[in-house]
Amino acid sequence: MSAVTFHEDRLDTVMKRADTHTIPPAEAPPRSRPTPFFETERGRAWLAGAGGLLRAAVPPGIGLALFVLLWHLVAASSDGLPGPAPTWEAAKALFADPFYDNGPNDMGIGWNILHSLYRVGVGFGLAALVGIPAGFLLGRFAFLSGMAAPIISLLRPVSPLAWLPIGLMVFQVAEPASIFVIFISSIWPIILNTAAGVARVPQDYMNVARVLNLSEWKIFTRILFPSVLPHLMTGIRLSIGVAWLVIVAAEMLTGGVGIGFWVWDEWNNLNVEHILIAIFIVGIVGLLLEQTLMWVAKRFSYA
């Protein structure tokens, strides 16, 4: 038996008294400075993310830099082509006031872009309105597709601009004529991809439709449409791409407000910087359209 009795419960009460906790140990280390952000968990994750981004950005960055360098060298050794620096200056001036309006022949670059987008939107919208139902019909009924096949194969390879005289003749005015050119050149990818999608609906799904004895409407909404949607989105993407390609050329010929006509106008003014800027604008807007549609397509894919 030991002389010292150890009362656990009593020790406990002592420990629980408020003052015992507040007394710092004698050799407490001095309060350290707060951990720097880049050494915390979040900071490290941030760094890793930034590193990944950096690694992903390095090759395109080098590519662009080389491109600009090459451009500079070519421009330096030619007497007409402006280099990157003057082009950049011109772009800054141009985008300082993109939405001025001095009458129909002198409008800001923003207006020109919007006008072109509007024509593409209307022409493409009409193409979708006609092309999607047509694609479904051609995909579903072999007879119709047999009927349409020779017409489509004949008309599809026709250069879009070959339609412009027809449009001008029919509509008498430039505006609907250029929309008609967009319509006729962007409708084929929609029709063909939709029809291919319908023809490729897996037999299994059609068997389900038959076994469940679904109505034509239910077959369309529950089986055909969702199954065709990815193909349809591909068609729409191709179609918008074509429309944007064609609009510049069509506007060059028809005039009015629009990026295509603007390019032509600047060529007549011998303002080559602006032509180069227009090329970048067309490229960037096309890229944005494409990316937006890719994003939409992803939202619509089910798997």
Add this chain to the structure above:
Amino acid sequence: MHHYLQIENASMVFDTKNGKFTALAGIDLHMRQGEFVSLIGHSGCGKSTLLNLVAGLNEPTEGVLLLAEKEIKGPGPERGVVFQNHSLLPWLSCYGNVHLAVERVFGASESKRRLRERAMAALELVGLAHAAHKHPHEISGGMKQRVGIARALAMEPKVLLLDEPFGALDALTRASLQDELMRIVRDTAATVIMVTHDVDEAVLLSDRIVMLTNGPAATIGEILEVDLPRPRDRLQLAEDPGYHHLRSQVLAFLYQKQRRPAKAA
């Protein structure tokens, strides 16, 4: 004698790129209402093809199929099908897949609420009420198969056509769904044709086991009457000599009489 389902001298010839391919030749089979028949045979012999004929998805190139004395001309809501590859629509949730079937069969006569209840009840039956909102790509193969089963059962069909319905399931789930199927068939007096590769499953569930010869031009090799009393209990059957005798007869057919021909290299 009157038969509910009659398959008379049915043959199925497919047109393929390499000419004609005779899958089935001269199939004769008569079934009573409420009978449970299993189709068993080696892979590729034509079991799914035969089932598709009864489902009405294909028409026989020769012969005729009659259901309740009417020729089978196409699929009908009185025949529920569970496909071998489950065939769920990937853009609908499990619930949506089942509801599509329920809506078609009962939509005209029942309230929306009742339809919802039916769809959920069917999912509950296969133990998937908790996955009702999930899409097919979010669930396992076995779960997909169970949704396929729920979809067919929800239609309350008079004839159930099951193409390896329990193929992708683990032994435990398989056993419980087999029991569930036996109970449903007893309650609804459904007529069932089930394709299976599992000899035990065939003996446990069937009134008759139809054994197909190897293709091409497969036909019925033997029909085995399973005269075990119902209700059947898998544990009791395990000790039943009659059960083992039946089992070995099927095995003998499959592995002696219809030995899988060695594939030409």
